[in-house]
Amino acid sequence: MSNFLKNLRLFLPKRMVGVDIGTSAIKIVEVSHWGHGKTLENYGQITSGAIYKDSPLAIERSSRVLASDFVPLAIKGILEEAKIKTKEAIFSIPDFYTFCTSFDIPPMPENEIAGAVQYNASQYVTLPIKEVTLDWQIISGNPGGSTPLKIFLVAVPNQVIQEYQAIAKNAGLELYAMEAEATAIARALVKNNKKTVCVMDIGVQSSTVNIVDAGILKRSYSFNFQSAKPGDLEFWAAPLVMELKNISAEFLQSEQKQVEEYYITGGTANLPGLQDYLTKALGKTVVVPNCFADFLYPPILESKLRQMAPSFSAAIGVALGGLEIP
Ligand SMILES: Nc1ncnc2c1ncn2[C@@H]1O[C@H](COP(=O)(O)OP(=O)(O)OP(=O)(O)O)[C@@H](O)[C@H]1O
Ligand SMILES: [Mg+2]
Structure with a gap:
C-alpha cells in the first residue's frame, strides 16, 4: 500500500459491529473511528425472555442458547431496529464455551x-x-x-465456532472475527490502565475473574457463581469474595504483583450495595467502569448508557478490537 493510501486509510471512518449473545440478552453495538476518536453509532439489545418462552434462568448451561433458530432472527431484529447497516461483525464467545x-x-x-x-x-x-x-x-x-x-x-471447540459462523450467516452478517469474552472485556475496560486490575464479570450462568496486568490479560478463571437472586447480599457475595481473594493471592505468589483495583461488570454490577460491600470486604478500590466512556454519543443518552454499560462490555470490547485505532 502506498503511503498516501495508508494515510488516507487513517482518516476513513471504519465501522464495526460487536455482538454478544448472552444468557439474559443479545447485545449489539456499532462503533466507528475517525483518526483517534471513537463514536458509538448505534446499539440495541433483546432480552432472552422475548426470544424464549421459558424464563431466561430456565435455560441450562448448554448449546441451547445458540441452537435456537430464533437467535439469527433476533439479531436481525436488533440490527433493523437500531438501524445498523454495517455488515462486518465480531462475535464475543462466552466464558462457558471457551x-x-x-x-x-x-x-x-x-x-x-x-x-x-x-x-x-x-x-x-x-x-x-x-x-x-x-x-x-x-x-x-x-x-x-x-x-x-x-x-x-484460549481454546474454543470447533463446533462452537461453526455454530457462530452459521448464526452470523443466517443473520446476514459478515463474520470478521470471533473473540473470547475475557479478552474483549479486558480491552473494553482496562485499556490504558497500567495497574494490576482484577476484572470480574458476573453473569447469569457463570462468572469470570480476569487479571489484567499492565493492559495484558494474564489470568482468566470461570466459576459457577451466578447473578444475585433476591435475598441477603452478603450471603450471596461471600463465595465471590473468597474466589477473588484466592485468585489475587495466587497472582501475588506467582507474579509478585498485588491486585491494586477491582472492576465489576455484567448487568449484576448495578446491584445496589454490591460495590460498597466488595470495597469493604476486599479493602481495595472497587469500580463499576463504563465501557462507553471514551466514545462520542449524543449527550441525551448519557444516563441511559451509564445504566446499560455493565452488560455491554463484551460487545464493545469485540467491536473495538476490529477498529484498527492507530
Ligand atoms: N440494576 C440491577 N441490579 C441487579 N441486577 C441487575 C441489574 N440490572 C441487570 N441485572 C442483572 O444482570 C443480569 C444480566 O446481565 P448481563 O447482560 O451481563 O448477562 P448475560 O451477558 O446475558 O449473561 P451471561 O454472560 O451469563 O450469558 C441479569 O441477571 C439481571 O437480572
Ligand atoms: Mg455476558
Whole structure:
C-alpha cells in the first residue's frame, strides 16, 4: 500500500459491529473511528425472555442458547431496529464455551513456540486437540531469550465456532472475527490502565475473574457463581469474595504483583450495595467502569448508557478490537 493510501486509510471512518449473545440478552453495538476518536453509532439489545418462552434462568448451561433458530432472527431484529447497516461483525464467545489457561514453556526461538504451545495445550484442554481451535499469546518473556516464556491460551471447540459462523450467516452478517469474552472485556475496560486490575464479570450462568496486568490479560478463571437472586447480599457475595481473594493471592505468589483495583461488570454490577460491600470486604478500590466512556454519543443518552454499560462490555470490547485505532 502506498503511503498516501495508508494515510488516507487513517482518516476513513471504519465501522464495526460487536455482538454478544448472552444468557439474559443479545447485545449489539456499532462503533466507528475517525483518526483517534471513537463514536458509538448505534446499539440495541433483546432480552432472552422475548426470544424464549421459558424464563431466561430456565435455560441450562448448554448449546441451547445458540441452537435456537430464533437467535439469527433476533439479531436481525436488533440490527433493523437500531438501524445498523454495517455488515462486518465480531462475535464475543462466552466464558462457558471457551477454555483459558496460562502456562510456562522453556526458553526457545520464535519458530519453535507454536509447536510447543500445541503440545502443551493437549495436556490442559480436555477435548481432543483436533476438535478445538487455539489462540494464544506470550504474556511474559521474549522469544530467543534465556528465561521461560509464559503463554496465555484460549481454546474454543470447533463446533462452537461453526455454530457462530452459521448464526452470523443466517443473520446476514459478515463474520470478521470471533473473540473470547475475557479478552474483549479486558480491552473494553482496562485499556490504558497500567495497574494490576482484577476484572470480574458476573453473569447469569457463570462468572469470570480476569487479571489484567499492565493492559495484558494474564489470568482468566470461570466459576459457577451466578447473578444475585433476591435475598441477603452478603450471603450471596461471600463465595465471590473468597474466589477473588484466592485468585489475587495466587497472582501475588506467582507474579509478585498485588491486585491494586477491582472492576465489576455484567448487568449484576448495578446491584445496589454490591460495590460498597466488595470495597469493604476486599479493602481495595472497587469500580463499576463504563465501557462507553471514551466514545462520542449524543449527550441525551448519557444516563441511559451509564445504566446499560455493565452488560455491554463484551460487545464493545469485540467491536473495538476490529477498529484498527492507530
Ligand atoms: N440494576 C440491577 N441490579 C441487579 N441486577 C441487575 C441489574 N440490572 C441487570 N441485572 C442483572 O444482570 C443480569 C444480566 O446481565 P448481563 O447482560 O451481563 O448477562 P448475560 O451477558 O446475558 O449473561 P451471561 O454472560 O451469563 O450469558 C441479569 O441477571 C439481571 O437480572
Ligand atoms: Mg455476558
